Structure formats: structure tokens, C-alpha cells
Amino acid sequence: MSEQSLSILPEFSVIKLSGQDAYSFLQGQVTCDVNKLKEQAFLPGCHCNAKGKMWSTFIALPQNDDILLLLTKESAEVSLAELNKYGVFAKVDITDDSDNWSVYGAASKELNTLASADYIIELTTEHVLALSSEAISDASQDNNSWWQREILSGRAHLFATTAGEYVPQMLNLQALDYISFNKGCYMGQEMVARMRYLGKNKRALYLAQTDQDLDITVGTDVALEINGNKRNIGKVIQSRAAKGKTVLQLVLPKDTELSEKIYLDAEQDIELSLLELPYALD
Template sequence: MPMNLQSQHPALEQLPESFAIVADNISAIRVSGDDANSYLQGQLTCDLSQLVEKQLLIGGHCDAKGKMFSAFRLITHNQDRLMIQSKGCLPSSLTQLQKYGVFAKVDINEADDLAFLALVGQQGVAFLEQQFGKVPDSFNPVVAEHGTSIVYLPGSLDRYLVVSDKAQLNDIAKQCQLPIYDHTLWTAIEIQSGFVHLNELAAGDYVPQMVNLQLVNGISFSKGCYMGQETVARMKYLGKNKRALFALQGHTDQVVTIADDAMLELQMGENWRRGGNIISHYQADSGELYIQAVLASDTEQDAVFRLKEHTDVTFKLMSLPYSLAE
């Protein structure tokens, strides 16, 4: 456990310039073996043939009907493929990959020997340079050194995700003099960055375009067949998708408990109607509340929402670091 782990939950507007996050709410599926790339190519929305060149791929893993088990960031780590994703959606994705993996030369398991530490800010970059002698960037998004991978994740806040075995990562965290926050802040930055952080109940509910995967280069429409491809392609070419992922912000002076399947209601004049489903959330000590939700894609920028179970807590849309226009 790092000595300077913070107990506070700061609002996104009050974060220090540099800090770190123990991201123990994410894990990874490890895929190895002679057929790793070819097997994943037939299962995932991203194009594995681009992994060597791009080093980092974003993708989704769907069922035959195009509903997502998981959204992930894919890298090569010590010759294995790692699908880094929220712990909430990992079990269902892992089960399905293992189910069909028996027909290929692959080994598929949860990489539960690994841990994840995210760093933000110039002091974070300086710490990584001191520890590893190099830092990834947009041109070279993954660097590896002594069994550790560092992944550059651009967004509302640029993050550097350190991936290593638990003992080594614990040593790295102990040497880090930055304030270190718990995993809830990772969720908050995913919300702000517009990258879906699926919980267990949301896995299997959404086609990739409903959570903006196409807007973060997470879908290849030219790679050929993969599980769920027909539905995903139909969404694009027939314009059938009517939902999108949004970030919302509100304020409350009370601690609010939000269930994984909680709903938002949309204000329509003096009335309220169903607005959408919450996927993840973060509440700061100051009372600021941030929510990631799937809403109608044509939601107006000035729309007002409230929690169905806490009707006095209202929300407005936050800006995302990308446009919803395709």
C-alpha cells in the first residue's frame, strides 16, 4: 500500500496538477498462444492486424446479436495480448472468449497477477522518466521496460497507465511522491473522457455505437467478420442507432447511493419521463456528482435530468473531448 494514499475524493475541478491513481477497479484478460491474434480478430470490433503499428487498440467484445460484453484497451504486454477493462464486465467477456477459444491454439485467463497505476501531470511524467528512462506519447503510445508496460491514454486529462506485476507495481507506488487516490477517481476520469466504464449489470445491454465506441476509434468497419458484426454494421449503414453515451454533472449535499441499474428521468416542461440508464458514477467530497449514462443521441445540450430514486438531485450535460457527430 503506498504511503501517501489520499482518503479524499476531490471534484474534477479541484484536482492537483499532478497525481496518481491506484486503478484496482480495472483488470485485464490475457490471451496468449500461436492463434492469439487470429482468434481475437474474429471476436472483437477492432482490427488486430493494426496492433503492431498502432500498439494500442480500443475495442468491444460482443455477442452474436452485437450486444457488448466489454469495452477495452488492447496492448501487447510481455508477448501476450491484454484486454484492459473494468472488473465489472470482465467475467462475462472472459467466459465467452474461453468458450470459443477451445477451438484455437490460445490460452485465455484473467491477468490477476497484474496491477495498474495511473499517473497524471508533468510531475507524473517526470517520475516515469526517472523510473524507466522513457515515456509513451501519441506517436508511441506503449513503452515497455523490465516487464512493465506504460500506456498513454489521451483524453480530458492525459493519463499514463503503468501495468506490471503486483509486487513491482507496489514498489513503484511506494517511490511515487505524488498524492495517490483510490480507484473511484479512475471512474471519474473515464466519465469525463467519454470512455465507457461498464458495470456488471450493463454488460450485454448495448451495441458498441450506443456507448460511443465508434467515436474513439473502437470499431473497424473494414476488417471483415467478427462476432456481432452484422448488427454493428447495420447500425452504421442504416442509421438505426438512436442512443449515445453522455457525461452529466450535478450537486447534492447528501451522500447518494446509486445502484448499477439506476435510471435518469428527463424534464419535459413540468413533467418528467424516462431519460436513460446510468452506467457509472462518482461523488466528490464537495458534493459534486458525475454520471456516465446512455441517453437518446439527440439529447439537447441544455436538457435537465434527475435521479429517479433521488428526485431532488438534478444534472446537466458535461462536454466530452470529442464530438458526437459522425
Template sequence: MSRQLPVFPAQPTLYPLPGFAAIQLSGAERVKFLQGQVTCDVAALSTGSQTLGGHCDPKGKLWSDFRLLVQEESLLLLLRRSALARQLPELKKFAVFSKVEIAEAPHTLCGLAGAGSDGWVAGQFGLADTGLIPGGMAVRLEADRWLLVSDALPAMALPEGDEAQWLGFEILAGLPHIEAAHQGEYIPQMINLQALGGISFSKGCYMGQETVARAKYRGANNRALFLLEGTASGAVEAGAPLEIQLGENWRRSGVVLNVWQQGESLLVSAVLPKDTEADATFRLKDDDASALCLRPLPYALID
């Protein structure tokens, strides 16, 4: 059976994203507080800008990755909803010492993708790149692909797509999303946050910084995020173990992070050893009929 990949729409298409959530930080010390908690340089961002980042435990393992949006009166962290239940209390833990309020945001999150989407956003919001919109922000992820976040999104007469398809676009872009199954498992470099601009190595202290710095300056990290495509005979979920072929044998190599699946066609991101060979062959541990190979990342891996 021939493999398929997520198909980019021929026209602007709206993707409701119920599987994502937003955490809102408000209060006079919101920037100062978050600066001491996360991997990205919050203080360097201006209103209407955004960045990727991560929030770690004291050992440098991720509670979640996120996309940070800077609004006029608040900060928004966008993350997978399954990670929210553990992430939100961990973020609130030290907030009692700062003038900051933290809660799940009431914002609507939608993806927009398809040929002509850049022009549609320009006509609707007057933006050519990431910026503020009424009640929130529009984030330009790549050509003709946007993230719309607002508590006052207008009605949009556009065809609707499926969130699973949107996750396929995210995987193709090499963007990681920590689910509940992965919390406390990976340091930020294992999901390529350093290659995506989500780690500042020059900002002040933050939770887990020693581990993150050690991974960079002492070569203490030997894993990275990779993309794989192929086929599977059954449904695949985040956390599914992968095996690599070594001669006539198979050995466990990593686990699935995010999944796009259509029929037998499969596209996944996975955390694997950094020295994995480009021509390596993989299968799902519990699916002997599955077969996957590496797909090039759309960006260069850096330490």
C-alpha cells in the first residue's frame, strides 16, 4: 500500500483545536515570574511577539513545551490539553511569591492553513506576520499556515478541517508537542527546542537550567527528535515504543511523541538516539507488520 502524507488544503481552511489549551498569566510581575521558570527569554519579547519554550522540573525534565504569546496585559502559554492537569499546578507552585495570577485561559484556539491563508489574514486582520488581533493574537507559523488565539474570534465563513490533520502539519514542520504520557521524561534538547529557538543560554536562572546547560556545554544529551514515515496495521498512540533493525534482530530505540495516521499510512515524531543512521529501518514494538524510515527534518539540528 502506498504511503500518504497530510495534504495541504487548496484554500484557507479552519482547524478547531480542542486538544490544545492556553494558560494565562496576568499581573504586574508576570514577565519577571515566568522569566525565572522557563527556558525561553521572556523579558526579551515585545508585545505582539511569540516564541517556543519549555517548563522543566528541578532535574531539567519537561512538564511541557509551549508557545508563548505576549499580549498587552497578559502572557499566554499554548500547550497540549493532556499536559495541562500537571503543568498548571507546577506553574502555580511558586506564584504565591509574585504579583501574578495564573489560570486556564478562556481563549479559542484555531489553526488556519491552505493556499491563500496569508492573504486571508491580511484582509481579515491587516497582518502580514505575527501580531495582535482583537482579544488575542495571530501567529504565522510558515507560509499560508497560522495559529489564531483569541477570546473574541469573529465568525469565519471557512471550510473546517480536522485537528488530526493539523497535527500532521505540525509533525512535518518538526514541531514537538509534549502529551501527558511524556511529562517528566525529556530534557528540552531531546525534543529539539534549542534548534527551534526555544532555549536561551544567556538569560538568568530558571527551573532546571543546570541540566539544560550541561547538555549543551558538556555534551550530556544523546537524544533528539526525529520524523518517521511508513505504515502500521493498527492505531498508533503517543508513547508507543519503536524498535530499530540491527541485522536480523530488533532493539528498542525510542518512543512516539506525536502521530498522524490515515488508514495504514503513518507519520510520527519520535525521540531517538542522536546518532541514528539516516537509512535505519524501524517498526512499532507491538506491530511486526509495521515499517518506518526516517524523514529529513525541515531544520538543522544544533547543540
């Protein structure tokens, strides 16, 4: 991270749920146990469709009796529409609250620069996410270093081209407490549980990097080389370039070895180095 790494993160949006059924309604829609939000400062989770594939990943925050969901702007569009589709049957208002908030990223050593923020989310020991109802001065528009740290933390975010494509375990989210397996029914719960208890999941999130500064589109194919031949086996989930290197998150077959020769697209000669995850998978 750079010495001055406080940056604004316009890639994020905020959805607000208010009304007497806000907690009970959301409990039936997402993978995390929303009731824990009454005791915790924040709570990560996923919003899935009926087949268990994610519309979005989010961080939930309590705001008095209301709930804020912090998620990427691209995934917020579909999540907001899907939540409102079912929200009409409950006493809950679900709105885009993004205009009332600014989202920032920083290195943990710069927490003092976020003193005025309403919420500070310590994602790792090295970087944080903050939500502020007031603008924070001196925040950089260049957020590439923060995004590289976020990618290397192994925490996945969804965008327009990846929403509705993956169940949570394909992005390792069970390892980061995005899923409660004890909370009861929610949208997509049957498929998410099947992935755990019946061993149906065959894919996982991997980290990779290349010593080139590349602008890589989310959804780009990733290829495996065997005996000089390449075949596409996965996709790019996230990518960010800064300071002469590009770091990526990939979805690959879960038995892929870190030593295997992985390339960006079977038609290109850009080799990727697979990296160790910062957490263990069960």
C-alpha cells in the first residue's frame, strides 16, 4: 500500500431496509443470520436466487432499527430489484440509499483519517472499509492499491457479468463466515446446503498475479496448459493493476494445484502465478 492510501470507492452502493419487518424479511432472503447484526458491528452475507446462485455479496450494517447493505454498485441494481419483488409482502421499505453515503478504503494504519466516518469495517489487519455520511477530505481518486489488497484478501465481490453465476462456496465464502448453516430457510438455501453436505461443489476461488500492468475484463477465460496444449477451465472474477503488477481472483476447478501452468485465455501467452490463500478451506 502507498504511504497515502485513503481513497474513495465509487464502485460501492448502499441499500437501506427500514420498517418493522426489516430484520425478519432480510433473514428469509440472505445467507447470513441477520439477527446477529443486533450484537455485531457488521455482518457479511450473500443474496442468492432460488437456485442458490448469488446476485450479490454484501456487508450488512445496523442503523438504529434499519439495516444498510454495502455492496458493489453493479450487483446492487439486481439485488435491489429482487428484494423489492418480495418486499411487497412485508412491512419493509427497500431503497437505494447511496446518495446519503460516501464509501472509503484505507490501510489499517490510517484509521485516524477516518475518525469522522459513521462505520469502519476492519476487513483484515491491513485494510479497512468505511462508510461516511460526510465527505472526508484528502481522499484519493486512485483506489487501485486498496482493491489489490482486497483482492488478495480472498474476499469476492460480484459485478454485472458475474451476478447469478456462482453459488457462495464457489467463491470460498463459507471460509469467511458469509453463510450460516444453522439459521433455517432462506432464498437458495437448499442448493447452498447441498453444496456443503453432499459435496456437490467442484469449483473454488484462487488468487493469481502477473508482473504486467493489465486491464483484464471480469469474466475473461482462464486456461490450463497440459502437454503444450491450453484449454479454458475457469474465469476471472476480479482483477486490478497497480505498480507494474496485476492481481486477480479466479474461479477454477477446486482440485487445481498451485504449481500448474495457468494462462489468461487459451489464445494468449500471458502466464499467471497462482498464490496461497490467506485462509483455510474445509
